Amino acid sequence: VALPTIRIPEYLFRLPDGGFVYVSADKYHYSCESFRLFIGKSGNGMREIKIESVTRLSYRGTTIIETREGRLFSPLLWRKGSATWNGVEIRKLDLAKYDIQDTGHRIQIK
Numbered sequence: 001v002a003l004p005t006i007r008i009p010e011y012l013f014r015l016p017d018g019g020f021v022y023v024s025a026d027k028y029h030y031s032c033e034s035f036r037l038f039i040g041k042s043g044n045g046m047r048e049i050k051i052e053s054v055t056r057l058s059y060r061g062t063t064i065i066e067t068r069e070g071r072l073f074s075p076l077l078w079r080k081g082s083a084t085w086n087g088v089e090i091r092k093l094d095l096a097k098y099d100i101q102d103t104g105h106r107i108q109i110k
Contacts, residue, residue, distance in 0.1 A: 003028040007102040010035060011063075011074060012109070013083055013090040020093075020109055021072060021085055022046065023065065024102050032056055037067060039085075042109040 008030075011023040019041050026034035032054035040046045055064040058076070065072040070086040082089045101108040 005104065007036070007104055009095045009100050009102070011072075012093040012095055012098060012100070013072075013074075013085070014093055015039075015085065015090055016088060020046070021090060022100070022102075022107055022109065023072070035065065036104075037065060037072065038107050039069075042107070044106075046107040046109075 006027040007024040008027045009022070010025045011021070013021040015021060019039065022038045024036050024038075025031070035051055035054055037049050037051055038046045039049055049067045049069050051065055051067055053066045055066075056062070057064075061076045063072075063074045065074075071084075073084045074092065075083065083092050084090060099110040101110075
């Protein structure tokens with residue numbers, strides 16, 4: 001029996017304009033290659049940006065995601081430095097405090 005395709009939140013960031021950067025992964029076939037990145041306002045304003053490469057420097061540590069439109073940098077939690085999108089500081093959000101509906105095509109963040 002094939003496992004269903006279920007997406008799980010990996011990262012959630014707040015942009016300076018109030019929008020989000022959201023990264024999800026496959027739950028049952030988890031890998032950096034399964035990551036998908038969405039950017040924009042919650043609801044119909046979220047659009048997917050194709051990921052070109054993912055570099056993770058240690059297990060669930062510093063992560064760099066390169067896309068056609070920019071670069072997401074997320075440092076280890078206990079290291080100094082901030083997460084950035086195209087060099088602009090963004091705020092990492094606590095996934096447990098948000099209700100994220102991810103159908104794989106539409107993202108709703110509450």
